[in-house]
Amino acid sequence: MSNRKKKGQMMEEAPVVTQQGPSSHEPSRWKPLQYALSLSFDSTSSNTYNGSLSLSIECVEEVKSFVLDFYTIEGKIIEVSAIQNKLKPTAKCHELPGGRQIQINLQEAIKPGRAVLNFRFRGTIRTDGLGLYKSQSTSAWTLLCTHFEPNFASLCFPCIDDASARASFILSIQVPPDMTVHAGMPLKHSPSTKNELLSFEFEESPRIPPYLFAFAVGRFIVVEATFSSVCENTLSPLGGEISTNIPIRAMVSIDHYNEKMRRDILDRLIIAGSQSLHACEKFLGIPFWLPKIDLLALPVMLLAGMENVGLCFLHVKEEGDPSEALSSAETDVLHEIAHQWVGNLVGMSLRVKEGIVQYIEKQLSEKLFGSQKKSSGRKKAGQVKSMTNKKTQGNSTESQLQRDFCKELNEEFYQKSLKAVETAVDVMGEKTFQTRLASVLNEYALSYLPDEVAHERILRLP
Numbered sequence: 080m081s082n083r084k085k086k087g088q089m090m091e092e093a094p095v096v097t098q099q100g101p102s103s104h105e106p107s108r109w110k111p112l113q114y115a116l117s118l119s120f121d122s123t124s125s126n127t128y129n130g131s132l133s134l135s136i137e138c139v140e141e142v143k144s145f146v147l148d149f150y151t152i153e154g155k156i157i158e159v160s161a162i163q164n165k166l167k168p169t170a171k172c173h174e175l176p177g178g179r180q181i182q183i184n185l186q187e188a189i190k191p192g193r194a195v196l197n198f199r200f201r202g203t204i205r206t207d208g209l210g211l212y213k214s215q216s217t218s219a220w221t222l223l224c225t226h227f228e229p230n231f232a233s234l235c236f237p238c239i240d241d242a243s244a245r246a247s248f249i250l251s252i253q254v255p256p257d258m259t260v261h262a263g264m265p266l267k268h269s270p271s272t273k274n275e276l277l278s279f280e281f282e283e284s285p286r287i288p289p290y291l292f293a294f295a296v297g298r299f300i301v302v303e304a305t306f307s308s309v310c311e312n313t314l315s316p317l318g319g320e321i322s323t324n325i326p327i328r329a330m331v332s333i334d335h336y337n338e339k340m341r342r343d344i345l346d347r348l349i350i351a352g353s354q355s356l357h358a359c360e361k362f363l364g365i366p367f368w369l370p371k372i373d374l375l376a377l378p379v380m381l382l383a384g385m386e387n388v389g390l391c392f393l394h395v396k397e398e399g400d401p402s403e404a405l406s407s408a409e410t411d412v413l414h415e416i417a418h419q420w421v422g423n424l425v426g427m428s429l430r431v432k433e434g435i436v437q438y439i440e441k442q443l444s445e446k447l448f449g450s451q452k453k454s455s456g457r458k459k460a461g462q463v464k465s466m467t468n469k470k471t472q473g474n475s476t477e478s479q480l481q482r483d484f485c486k487e488l489n490e491e492f493y494q495k496s497l498k499a500v501e502t503a504v505d506v507m508g509e510k511t512f513q514t515r516l517a518s519v520l521n522e523y524a525l526s527y528l529p530d531e532v533a534h535e536r537i538l539r540l541p
């Protein structure tokens with residue numbers, strides 16, 4: 080990736096984390112435009128699922144073979160085809176060494192322009208907190224959710240698993256009739272019954288990287304409020320006027336926590352969410368840009384939270400001190416909501432976005448929550464450890480992937496990312512920082528901001 084090697088003086092300090100997937104080779108020849116993904120979970124006692132994907136692409140030149148990310152150790156492509164106009168060349172698929180990519184070879188090349196790659200595949204529900212995973216290690220599941228950052232979407236479905244390869248997503252999910260599905264976008268219509276399963280179809284997302292795409296399956300209690308922008312500026316960074324009364328929802332699984340804790344979680348999340356949206360809008364001067372935002376408390380998660388577009392996940396532990404869990408969830412809500420602009424609206428490398436978002440969190444959390452917590456890294460590494468060490472809890476199975484992920488995304492990484500931003504803001508002043516950040520967020524909406532540009536435009540010293 081172009082953003083990994085080149086960096087200015089402020090970035091030099093932060094360690095390098097593999098933000099991009101192994102697939103940076105392809106998008107110069109072709110790029111993904113839209114993922115129409117359908118997943119089917121036949122029963123809560125099954126640990127596999129069936130998937131189909133229609134991937135719309137744009138070829139820049141003639142292309143005869145395509146490489147995509149897909150974790151073939153636990154997934155299997157059953158059928159693949161390519162279509163361009165009426166042309167349907169014979170397609171063959173094989174996995175590449177390493178088990179993380181597949182190659183599709185066509186008998187005839189696809190011409191420059193639009194085409195569709197179709198896949199039918201099977202996947203496995205994981206237990207290590209990565210990709211698509213369940214919250215229990217028992218064979219039957221009550222709660223499924225996703226963790227796709229930085230490149231674990233390809234553990235769930237074939238894609239270009241790269242933060243700079245944005246595309247829109249259309250999701251449909253079939254689940255047993257007592258289950259519900261939530262995803263980053265609003266439901267298109269009420270769920271319908273299909274082959275004795277309940278089918279949930281969601282609206283098309285804006286162009287996002289696969290790592291920010293998310294969904295959760297389970298039985299949930301939901302509280303809903305609405306939110307209207309407090310920005311003077313009423314233009315959406317995506318163009319057009321912003322909407323009012325944007326739904327904000329807090330959710331918790333009824334199969335986890337006790338009744339009081341569930342009520343407390345919902346109360347705290349919905350208030351923290353509304354306050355955080357207003358505070359971030361004021362800090363950034365840019366209206367919230369999504370059609371809705373959901374905040375889901377998860378009992379099992381590798382990190383403290385995850386900023387998926389439109390559906391943030393917050394780790395609220397089931398055991399331990401509830402008041403501590405709730406107050407750290409509040410600051411995590413603020414953190415993940417700030418990411419909806421920094422990292423989500425505009426893509427950035429991990430060290431840049433984490434530095435900026437921790438800085439925003441630190442500036443706003445005291446005012447919002449009177450938080451005594453010092454934003455030194457968000458205990459992410461600590462939480463990773465506690466999850467992997469508690470084998471007796473039976474929540475998570477360690478895997479090599481998980482170990483590598485936790486090693487890279489450690490406390491030191493977060494501290495250094497924050498320090499780089501703080502050092503720069505100390506010199507330039509907060510007003511200048513805010514102005515620069517807002518200008519870049521508007522200009523780079525729905526695209527990726529390379530590190531050298533982030534340094535030049537946001538963190539450069541006067």
Ligand SMILES: [Zn+2]
Pocket residue numbers: 414418432433436
């Ligand atoms: Zn973050």
